[in-house]
Amino acid sequence: MSDTPNPGNTGSPGPGYYRDPSGVMRWWDGARWTDSVQNSGPSPSAPQPPPSRPREKSHTLRNVLLALIAVFVLAIGGCVALLAFAGNEVNEAIESAEVDDAAPGGPDNPLTIAEGQPFEVSGFQYAPGWSVTQDTLGNAQVEGLRVTNARDETDSAIVEIKFMNGSEVVALVNCTTEQIQVGQTTSLNCFGADDFPATYDRITINDAF
Template identity: 30%
Template sequence: MTQPPPPPYQPFGQQPYGQQPSPYGQPPKKGNKTLWIVLGIVGGVLLLCCGSGVVVFGLFVNEVDNQIDEERENDTPRQVAVGEEFEHDDFVAESGWTVTRDDIGDFDITGLTLSNESDDTRTAYLEFSVYRDDTILGEITCTSASLGPDESSVADCYSIDDFMGDFDEVRVADSF
């Protein structure tokens, strides 16, 4: 009886090359890129939406800041020449107005006609401060009727401060 030849000698009981089982299992299949394309598109859309939101928010904050600055400027008294035309907060005061003493001895403004130069219907609320040598002598509040765009009306003015005679400066600001 003949015996089969012995297997080739393998030290330490190793299998011949190419016959060893992989300790890591099957390698992943390559070629399926659809998932990565979909994830890339979703990520791009999210990035675009977030970026747009940040831009819109930034524009909103800038517009609010501009409105605050404009309102602060309207609330700061600025000098006007008595009787001369001036513009304040999109209202134009026609020339010919005067600061006078009313029937009970208080400050008053007569002949003040205001025109609305904005595109909205609005009412003027103006505060005139009368000065002598940087000292406030009195304040006069003037209001108009509700004015549509390009409408005018004579302002109604009143004061509770006694007319003190000579003054050298008049400033105007928003009442509130």
């Protein structure tokens, strides 16, 4: 076992594992063989396989979940914006209705009128010449009441005419029209079921709605 390893070059090779005369991979210290042998593994000259590339993780599920979350957030945001818009529209409608109700002749603010005199309620212009009377049954009635639609759109007049004695309603007459075109004039149909009052101090009118 004293033979010098010959890896193919002239002279004594440097330290390393070489195949000895018996065919065993043994450590050569540069001058002689030692007792250290290589039991397994490739020889120093054998090329090492490149490290395997780590397997890339699939993010498909994560991406789908993120997309769904994004859609959900956008949908919630859209619903919140829609609700806010709808709430604002409702509030504006309520405020507008409250203003109309409180206007002279509105449901919450009856307008005092004088028999036979013209007046206006919310864009409806009532002509002069009307009168209060009683029918054959003795019920309070209003005759000859005519109205012109000076509003911006077709609408109908639905009003209450009240005979007042102080703060008490002593007789009520309901008057209505069909749909009136803008600028058109028509007569109101009035109906009362209360007795013509013996005493009253004023007459008021207000929109029923």
